[in-house]
Amino acid sequence: MNNIDFSTKVIEMKGITKKFGDFVANDNIDLTVHKGEIHALLGENGAGKTTLMNVLYGLYLPTEGEIFINGEKVQITNPNIAIEKGIGMVHQHFMLVDKFTVVENIILGKETTVKKGNWNTGHLDIKRATKEVEELSRKYGLYVDPNAKIEDITVGMQQRVEILKALYRGADILILDEPTAVLTPQEIEELIQIMKSLTGQGKTIIIITHKLREIKQAADYCTIIRRGKKIDTVKVSDVSEKDLAEKMVGRQVNFVVDKKDIEKGEVVLNIDNIVIKDNRDLNAVDGLSLELHKGEILGIAGVDGNGQSELIEGLTGLRPVESGKIILNGEDITNKTPKYIIERGISTIPEDRQRRGLVMDFSMAENFILEKYHKEPFSHGNKLNHDEIRKHAKELIDKFDVRPRNEDQLAKALSGGNQQKVIIAREVTNDPDVLIAAQPTRGLDVGAIEFVHKSLVEQRDRGKAVLLISFELDEIMNLSDRIAVIFDGKIVAILDANKADEKTLGYLMAGGGVDDERKQA
Amino acid sequence: MNALNDLGLIIGISLMYAAPLIYTALGGVMTENSGVVNIGLEGMMTIGAFIGATVGYYSGNPWLAFLCAGLAGGVLALLHAVACVTFSADQVVSGIAMNFLGPGLSLFLSRVFFEGATMTKPIPLDQKMPRPLNGVFAQNSFLDLVFNQYATVYLAFLLVFIVWYILYKTKIGLRIRAVGEHPRAADTLGIDVYKVKYLAVILSGVFAGFGGAAMSLAAVSNFRATLISGQGFIALAAMIFGKWTPQGSMWACLLFGVAQGLVVYLGGTNIKVSSQLLAMIPYVLTLIILMSFVGKVTGPAANGVPYEKNKE
Secondary structure (H helix, E strand, C coil), X not given: CCCCEEEEEEEEEEEEEEEECCEEEEXXXXXXXXXXXXXXXXXXXXXXXXXXXXXXXXXXXXXXXXXXXXXXXXXXXXXXXXXXXXXXXXXXXXXCCCCCEHHHHHHCCCCCEEEECCEXXXXXXXXXXXXXXXXXXXXXXXXXXXCCEHHHCCHHHHHHHHHHHHHHCXXXXXXXXXXCCCCCHHHHHHHHHHHHHHHHCCCEEEEEECCHHHHHHHCCEEEEEXXXXXXXXXXXXXXXXXXXXXXXXXXCCCCCCCCCCCCCCCEEEXXXXXXXXXXXXXXXXXXXXXXXXXXXXXXXXXXXXXXXXXXXXXHCCCCCEEEEEEEECCXXXXXXXXXXXXXXXXXXXXXXXXXXXXXXXXXXXXHHCCCCCCCCCCEECCEECHHHHHHHHHHHHHHHCXXXXXXXXXXXXXXXXXXXXXXXXXXXXXXXXXXXXXXXXXXXXXXXXXXXXXXXXHHHXXXXXEEEEEXXXXXXXXXXXXXXXXXXXXXXXXXXXXXXXXXXXXXXXXCHHHHHHHHHC | CCHHHHHHHHXXXXXXXXXXXXXXXXXXXXXXXXXXXXXXXXXXXXXXXXXXXXHHHHHCCHHHHXXXXXXXXXXXXXXXXXXXXXXCCCHHHHHHHHHHHHHHHHHHHXXXXXXXXXXXXXXXXXXXXXXXXXXXCCCCCHHHHHHCCCHHHHHHHHHHHHHHHHHHHEHHHHHHHXXXXXXHHHHHCCCXXXXXXXXXXXXXXXXXXXXXXXXXXXXXXXXXXXXXXXHHHHHHHHHHHCCCCHHHHHHHHHHHHHHXXXXXXXXXXXXXXXXXXXXXXXXXXXXXXXXXXXCCECCCCCCCCCCCCCCC
16 A cells, blocks of 8 residues: 555546447446556456556547546557557457466567677577566566476466566556456465565556455455446545445345255265376376265366366266275266256256356257257157247246246356356256366356355255366355365365365365375375 | 389379479468468469469560569459458458469460460470479489489478478567467557468468469460469368478478379379379379368467458
8 A cells, every 4th residue: 555656647548439330348437446456346257347458458449538647648549559668468368378488488579689780580488588587586586497398387377477468568557357267266365465566566567357355355346337337436444345345236136045054965976086087198087086965065176187177077977987986875976978967966067157058059948948859748759849848938037037038048148147047947957966166156247146155055955966067165155065076186184074174175275285295204 | 124213204294294283382381371261262373383384485484473473462452461361251251262362364465475375385494493403413323213303302402491480480470470369469469460461371372373384484384274283272181191391291282293103103104093082092092191180280379360450
């Protein structure tokens, strides 16, 4: 806070409106950011915060409005101009070339080349570039290994590479788009330190996020955007998380999920020492064992890429299990077909709802019967019974409040939240013994998240078992009865949810517990 | 003839037949590293072979002919780039169109320039590609059989080095590879993705044109409809086998060259194998290599995916 120079407005956006056809993504938004400030942009998915920053970075042209950088009026028509004006952007999905080294990624587009007199040879000077990158990384405390390939380094380091990329181009203003979405709690802590040290050195940071806690921890000011409109700009120290949430959503928000106290029942799913390979033929799941009981939500916490996707694919029959056993209600279902596994009582809310969960070009009604189209009453012999399919769709649309209320609507025309409702409606009506929910709230807004959480808890309260896989630690901690931590394809610890705290989980997720064991051994 | 000279003969023929493949495979390396699949290389080779033979016949200057062949391939590749880069057309479909267009145009123009004939008139021996090392070694000695090659053969190997240098040591090479791996990343850094792709695709056509001319101006001395029959596809297979690198593709092309060398050599001996069966060797080899390698090696991450700037 003491870094802020209130006399210098580095960014002033006035009356920014951005329309895509009839859709107004930004509606007359004002934004002022002072030098040395960490300014948070808060809003739900689709509220228009990323659009606003894409306007600032020159990826979109505003329909109306003016932008001033350091008091000077500018027209930012492409990213090159933004870069020239000292604006750098770290995108939510990293813009890094996996096969390139850290240095190559940083210099791309602004390459260091050998010059002979006035003649630029175009020959890359990797040695000098490496030195420049090392200096930069020392100056800002952003540790990276310059010669490592991106595909071999951690997500945290990849993010530091992205920040260095912006700094290498002389950025004074950094835009970070959802920077914590992929980080462990410890890495988030580190990132906040980096942001504070950067503002200490005169940089200005805008962070786009929907996570309230991080705003409280890191930001000085916060601008809240709802449905394309600016709601307010507040000094973060003056408001509570609850205030922020209400401004973001526009109504009261209930943070706590209501759960009945119920006894967990017998074991319904027993995963015994399974090994599953990934696409590169490495053991992604490597001797994993887990027991899932009736009437519990078992959360699997872990950083992306520790075998979660392969585990789900193995359990649902999409990927072969090399060794070990999966027992469902006493029956060995290892390496059975997906159809068989669904019929035996495992239903799944898949990780990627658009690729695995729905056929995007099918109507809602057709998507509802993907798993039961071959059964009465939806088909008779080889012929589909469209009357029954529509009737079924109408019932589910009513029951799960899917919008729009039109069973002929194509899945691709639905919002993310409604797509997820279609999937949940379909899976829950299977009345499964085990419901696997993989990243069930990824990319959804608060209202939809509440709905998903309620549905999962309902399953549990009905005595069913829920296996929840999520990268959102808050979600795991709020919903689960027990929490299993996955690291490197193994369950490294199982904790009771009421005894688990974020710090311990973060430590375990980063492989902390494993190292201790190795030291002892 | 002793065994050493037989070996020399095989190596010599192999090199001669490998050269056209190397040019074309290098074209494939260029375009696919920028993320554009170009199966139209076959057609670009054909038009290059025709233009090379025609310009060679009328001008008597093999170098002018060689350059014109590259130009012709480049023009065809420009069409491919317009379709695939600017209009985001399906790259395979556009490539197939090029493979109809190249031979079709060649035969049509051949009838125009050579009194209705579907083959060009032979180029006199002294107006073909020169052999820079002719007469340095004793005639028909091992060294002579191996090294007394047309200039296009030496140039092919030089081009391998040049393409390697450009791709891995220069700024433009870094940009080409970045565009093939992650075009949006390149775009956000202010690199003109379309420009880079255009450059790489056009160069691929130029190289394929060179490859065609290396057949019609050196390996043989005229153009006919069957001259380029699958070499473009074999070169593509070699590029995959060579893991999309210039040096790897070169080794793969040499292997295919040896197959061709064996075909020619065995055809000239007393071994009683039907020539049709022998002629199958390079194609069978292509099949075997593709079956055992495709799927196991991965090319540039964004290869074959059209890039659209304003789409998330």
